[in-house]
Amino acid sequence: MTPDPIIIGLSGGVDSSVAALRLRQSGRDVAALFMKNWEEDDVSGTCSAEADAADAQAVADHLGMVLHTRNFAAEYWDGVFEQFLAEHRAGRTPNPDVLCNREIKFKTFLDHAHDLGAARIATGHYARVGRAADGQWLLLRAADQNKDQTYFLYTLGQAQLAVTEFPIGDLPKPQVRELATGAGLATARKKDSTGICFIGERDFAGFLARYLPPCSGEIRSVRGTKLGEHPGVHFFTLGQRQGLGIGGRADGNGEPWFVVGKDPASNTVWVDQGDSPLLYSDRLEACQLSWVAGAVPAAAFECTAKTRYRQPDQACTVTMLGGGRCSVRFAQPQRAVTPGQSVVFYQGERCLGGGVIEATNAAYGGLKDRLGEH
Ligand SMILES: Nc1ncnc2c1ncn2[C@@H]1O[C@H](COP(=O)(O)OP(=O)(O)OP(=O)(O)O)[C@@H](O)[C@H]1O
Helix, strand or coil: CCCCCEEEECCCCHHHHHHHHHHHHCCCCEEEEEEECCCCCCCCCCCHHHHHHHHHHHHHHHHCCCEEEEECHHHHHHHHHHHHHHHHHCCCCCCHHHHHHHHHHHHHHHHHHHHCCCCEEECCCCCEEEECCCCCEEEECCCCCCCCCHHHHCCCCHHHHCCEECCCCCCCHHHHHHHHHHCCCCCCCCCCCCCECCCECCCHHHHHHCCCCCCCEEEEECCCCEEEEECCHHHCCCCCCCCCCCCCCCCCCCCCEEEEEEECCCCEEEEEECCCHHHEEEEEEEEEEEECCCCCCCCEEEEEEECCCCCCCEEEEEEEEECCEEEEEEEEEEECCCECEEEEEEECCEEEEEEEEEEECCCHHHHHHHHCCC
16 A cells, blocks of 8 residues: 655654654655745854754655755745734734644645645644544644643644644654664754744844834833833733843832733833732633634533643633634633633643633733722
8 A cells, every 4th residue: 555645844853853754664655845934044143944954854865755945934924923923012922833833834834745746744743633433633632741732733623634644743752862863863862942933042032123113111010110111012921020120129029020911002011029919810711713623612611721831731611702702711710821822722632722812810901900090
C-alpha cells in the first residue's frame, strides 16, 4: 500500500525533525516545507530564519526528503500580524500562536501542500488526532502533558483534522531528543524555540514600539494615587509585575505592585499591591468561538478550561449567549484572566474548542464597579 503523499512543516527545530524521521521510518511518501514568514533580521544582526532554514535542509538531506521553501510573509502580515497589532492597540493581549496556527500553519501551509500534490500535512506539534466511533475527528491532548499544545490548536476543525498528523504527539519530549540523537539529526541538541511565532525571541517592548507609537499615560494605584507614567497601555498585561518602575514607593506597603487593570479610553494602567483580589475573576465572556466538532456542544455544558497555556485545568460551566459568544463561570476564582488571550475547553483528553476572552469580572469594567470612580 502506498500511503497518501504528506508534507511535514520542517522548522529547523528538533520536534519537526523527529516528526519527519517517524514519517520516513514508517515508509511514507513524505516531503518537507520550510516557511519563512517574517522579512526582518533580528536585532542582533543575525538572521535566525537563515540558520533554521539551513538546519531544516540538513535534516531533509539526512532523511532523503525534498525540502520546499516558501515565503508567506504577506499572508503572515495580513492574517496574523495586523490583528496582533490591532488587539494590542485596543488594550488586549493577543495570542499570536493561536492566530498563526489558524491562519498560516493550518490554512496557508495546508492549501499550499495541496497545491504541491499532498493530500495531508504533518507538524511537530505536541497533540494527537483521534476518531470517535461516529467518524468524528477529535483533537486530543499530547501524551506528554507538560508539552501539550492543544491550547494553541483549538481553532482546528473537522476539515483540518481529517488531513493532519502529529507524528510525535504520543511521545514524551525526552524521547524525542533521544530519537533525534540516535538518528544523528543535526537538530538533536538544538534548544527549543521561544518568542513570537515566526518572528522569534525579541526585546518585546522594543519590538512592539516599532509598530505602536508611544502614548504615555498614568500608572495609578487602585486607591487613586498617581504612582508614575507609562509609555502606552499596550506594553502591559494583567498580572504583570516587572517593568512598572514603581517598585520602591514609600507610600506602598512594601509588597510588589501588579497590573490589575488597563483602560485604553483614559490611557491608565491600574496597579495594586500583593495578591490583589482585583486580579481574580470567576466569570468571563468569550467571542470568536471555534468548535472542533464543527458545532456548539450544547446550549450549556460543564467542562474544564484553561485561560492560559500550561495552566492546570479549571472546572467551569459554559453557557451560550448567541451572536457567537459564550459566558464561562469557574468553580474557583481565576487569577489574571486576560482579554485577548484564549479560553480553551476540554472534556477529559478531548479539546472541545475555545474562543477569545473579551471581558472578565476583574478587568477594568469590573474594577470600576467594585471601586467606584476616583
Ligand atoms: N518555519 C517553519 N516552517 C515550517 N514549519 C514550521 C515552521 N515553524 C514551525 N513549523 C511547524 O509548526 C510546528 C510547531 O511549531 P512551534 O513553533 O510550536 O515549534 P516547536 O514546538 O519548537 O517545534 P520545532 O522543534 O519543530 O521547531 C513545528 O513542529 C513545525 O512542524
